[in-house]
Amino acid sequence: MVTFADLHEVDPQVFRQGERAWQTMSNTMGERAAEVRRVNDALADWEGDAATAAKATFQGHSQKLDACSDTLFEAYRLWGEAADRIGAAHRRILDGAAECRYWGLTVTADGTIHDDNARNRMADEPVRIREVIAKYSGVFRDAVTDATAADAQIAASFRRLTAEAVGAAPGSDSTTAASATVPVRGTSPAEVKRWWDSLTPMEQESLLFTRSSELGMLDGIPAEIRDRANRFQLVEERAELDAQKQRLETLPSRTHEQELELKSINEKLGGLDTIEKRLTSPQAGQQQAYLLGIDSSGNGRAIVAIGNPDTAANVATFVPGTGARLGSCGTDIGRSDSMVKAANRAGSPSTASITWIGYDAPQDLVAAADEDYAQNARQDLDRFQDGLRATHEGTPSHNTVIGHSYGSTVIGHTARDMNINADDVVFVGSPGTGVSRAEDLGLPPEHVHSTVAEHDIIQVTNVFKEPFDVHGPDPAGPMFGGSVFTSDPGTSSWTGYSTEAHSQYWDRENKALNNMGNIIAGKPTT
Amino acid sequence: MTSPGERVHVTAEELTAAGTNVVEIAEQTQRDASGFSGTQDAITGLVRGFDLVAAGAECEASWQRAIDVTAAKLALDGDNLGVNAANYTATEAQNTANLRGTGSW
Numbered sequence: 001m002v003t004f005a006d007l008h009e010v011d012p013q014v015f016r017q018g019e020r021a022w023q024t025m026s027n028t029m030g031e032r033a034a035e036v037r038r039v040n041d042a043l044a045d046w047e048g049d050a051a052t053a054a055k056a057t058f059q060g061h062s063q064k065l066d067a068c069s070d071t072l073f074e075a076y077r078l079w080g081e082a083a084d085r086i087g088a089a090h091r092r093i094l095d096g097a098a099e100c101r102y103w104g105l106t107v108t109a110d111g112t113i114h115d116d117n118a119r120n121r122m123a124d125e126p127v128r129i130r131e132v133i134a135k136y137s138g139v140f141r142d143a144v145t146d147a148t149a150a151d152a153q154i155a156a157s158f159r160r161l162t163a164e165a166v167g168a169a170p171g172s173d174s175t176t177a178a179s180a181t182v183p184v185r186g187t188s189p190a191e192v193k194r195w196w197d198s199l200t201p202m203e204q205e206s207l208l209f210t211r212s213s214e215l216g217m218l219d220g221i222p223a224e225i226r227d228r229a230n231r232f233q234l235v236e237e238r239a240e241l242d243a244q245k246q247r248l249e250t251l252p253s254r255t256h257e258q259e260l261e262l263k264s265i266n267e268k269l270g271g272l273d274t275i276e277k278r279l280t281s282p283q284a285g286q287q288q289a290y291l292l293g294i295d296s297s298g299n300g301r302a303i304v305a306i307g308n309p310d311t312a313a314n315v316a317t318f319v320p321g322t323g324a325r326l327g328s329c330g331t332d333i334g335r336s337d338s339m340v341k342a343a344n345r346a347g348s349p350s351t352a353s354i355t356w357i358g359y360d361a362p363q364d365l366v367a368a369a370d371e372d373y374a375q376n377a378r379q380d381l382d383r384f385q386d387g388l389r390a391t392h393e394g395t396p397s398h399n400t401v402i403g404h405s406y407g408s409t410v411i412g413h414t415a416r417d418m419n420i421n422a423d424d425v426v427f428v429g430s431p432g433t434g435v436s437r438a439e440d441l442g443l444p445p446e447h448v449h450s451t452v453a454e455h456d457i458i459q460v461t462n463v464f465k466e467p468f469d470v471h472g473p474d475p476a477g478p479m480f481g482g483s484v485f486t487s488d489p490g491t492s493s494w495t496g497y498s499t500e501a502h503s504q505y506w507d508r509e510n511k512a513l514n515n516m517g518n519i520i521a522g523k524p525t526t
Numbered sequence: 527m528t529s530p531g532e533r534v535h536v537t538a539e540e541l542t543a544a545g546t547n548v549v550e551i552a553e554q555t556q557r558d559a560s561g562f563s564g565t566q567d568a569i570t571g572l573v574r575g576f577d578l579v580a581a582g583a584e585c586e587a588s589w590q591r592a593i594d595v596t597a598a599k600l601a602l603d604g605d606n607l608g609v610n611a612a613n614y615t616a617t618e619a620q621n622t623a624n625l626r627g628t629g630s631w
C-alpha cells in the first residue's frame with residue numbers, strides 16, 4: 001500500500017531511468033542476437049551433420065537472445081507505465097497541495113488537510129474552505145488509491161516477466177533433480193562416472209552450464225566435459241582476479257602485504273593467459289590441450305592435459321615440485337608437451353601427458369623439507385589416477401606417473417600409502433620418495449624408474465643419512481632397487497652441482513627426456 | 527565439429543574466426559549484463575514504499591543471471607567451434623619455447 005507521503009516524495013523521473021535502462025538492454029540483446037545470426041549466415045557454405053548441429057546451436061542462441069530482448073522490452077514498457085501513472089498521481093497531489101497552500105491550508109505528512117487560520121477568516125469563507133478541504137481530501141485519497149493500484153499491477157507484471165516465470169532461467173530446461181545430486185568431491189571416480197552416465201544428454205548439458213565449477217574438478221567426469229566446464233570456470237576465475245586487481249590498484253596507497261597480493265594476482269592472471277593460449281592457439285604440431293582443473297585460490301592449481309587422456313593409448317601424469325603453482329605453470333605444461341613428443345618418437349600410437357598441479361606445493365626449499373605437502377596431496381593424486389581409469393574409453397591405457405623433485409616425493413607417498421593406480425612410476429631429480437626401497441611402493445621394482453643428473457644440486461639433499469634425510473634415500477641410488485635410467489650430466493659449477501642441471505631433464509636432446517618417452521610408451525630405457 | 531566425410535566448403539580458419547566472433551559476442555553480452563545491474567540499485571535507493579521497485583529488482587536480477595548463463599553457453603559453443611576447427615590429431619612438431627618460464631623444481 002502506497003502512502004500519501006510515499007507518493008508525495010517520489011520523483012517519477014526515477015522510473016524514467018528504469019525505462020531507459022531496460023530499453024537500452026532490450027535493444028542491446030536484439031543487436032547481440034543479430035550478431036550471432038550474422039555469424040551463422042557466414043557459415044552458410046559449411047555443410048554436413050556437424051554443420052547442421054552447429055548452425056542449430058547458434059540459431060538457438062540467437063532465438064534466446066531475441067526472446068530475451070522481447071521480454072526486456074515488455075519490462076521497459078512497465079517502467080514507462082509506472083512513470084506515467086504514478087507521475088500523474090504525484091502531480092495531482094502536488095497541485096492539490098499548492099491549491100491548499102493558496103487557501104492558507106496545511107497538508108500534513110499523511111495527507112490530512114488542516115485549516116490553521118479558521119479564526120481569522122471572513123464570515124462567508126469557512127464554507128468555501130470546507131469545500132476546498134473536501135475536494136482535495138478526495139483528490140489526495142484518489143491519487144493514493146490510483147498509485148497503489150498502479151503499483152500493485154505493475155509489480156505483478158514484473159513478476160510475470162522474470163526469467164523464471166517465462167521459462168528462460170538457467171537450468172529451467174533440465175530437471176532440477178539431477179542438478180541436486182552432483183556428487184561431492186571425494187566421491188569415488190567410478191561412482192561419479194556411473195552417475196554421469198545415468199543422466200540424459202539434456203541433464204548433462206544443463207549441469208555443464210549450471211554446475212561447471214563442481215564438474216570441472218570432479219574425477220570420474222570425462223575429459224572433454226571437464227575441459228568444457230573448466231573453460232567456463234577459467235572465465236570466472238579471471239573475472240574474480242580482475243576484480244581483486246582493480247580493487248587493489250584503485251587504492252590511494254598500498255601496504256606491503258597488498259603489494260604482494262597484487263603481485264600474486266598479476267602472476268596468476270599470467271598463468272591463466274598461458275593456459276588459455278595453449279588451449280585456444282596450439283602451435284603447429286601441438287596436440288589439443290584439455291583443461292581438467294583450474295582454481296586460483298591459494299597458490300593456484302591447474303591440471304592441463306596435452307592430448308585426450310580418455311582416448312590415448314599411453315597416458316602420463318606429470319607432478320611438478322617445489323614452486324609449482326598456477327602463475328608458473330607454463331614451463332610445466334611445456335614439459336608435458338615435450339614428453340608427448342618423446343613418447344610419440346618412441347613409438348606410442350597415441351599419447352596424453354597431464355601436468356598435474358593439483359596440490360599445494362612447497363614454494364621454497366625450506367618448505368620442501370616438510371613432508372606434509374606430500375601427505376596432503378596423496379588423496380587427490382590417488383583419486384585423479386583412479387579417475388583416469390574410470391573415464392578411459394576402450395582398452396585400458398598404459399598409465400605412468402612422473403614426478404620431478406618434490407613431485408617425486410608426492411608420488412612416493414601416494415604409492416606407499418594409497419596403492420596408486422599406475423603401471424609405471426618415474427622419479428626425476430628426487431630428494432627422496434618416503435620409502436627406502438622400490439618394493440615398498442606397491443609396484444614391481446622394474447616398473448619404478450629413477451634418474452638423477454650428475455650435476456643436479458638435488459644430490460646434496462641425499463648425502464645425509466637417516467634421521468637427517470627427511471624424504472628418504474635417492475631412488476636413483478644403488479640400494480633403492482628400482483630401474484635407473486640415464487640423464488645428461490647437466491650444467492656443472494665449481495661445486496660440481498648446479499640448479500640448472502636440476503631443470504634440464506626436459507631439454508630437447510637430454511637422454512632423460514628420451515627415456516621418459518620410452519617409459520610412457522612402454523618401451524625399455526637406456 | 528568437423529568429422530570425417532564432412533563436406534566443408536569453408537576453411538578451418540573461417541571456422542576459427544567464426545568461433546572467435548561468437549566468443550567476442552558472448553563476452554560483450556556478459557559486459558552488457560554487468561552494466562545493466564547498476565540501474566536497479568540506483569532506483570531502489572531513491573524510491574520507497576512502492577512494491578514495483580522490489581519486483582523490478584527481482585526481475586532484473588533474474589534476467590542478469592539468465593543473460594550471464596546464455597553468454598557463457600554462447601562462449602563455450604563459440605570456443606568449441608574454434609577448437610574443433612583446429613586439427614585435433616597429434617603431430618610431431620612442437621614449440622614449447624613460448625611456454626618457458628621460471629618453472630618449478
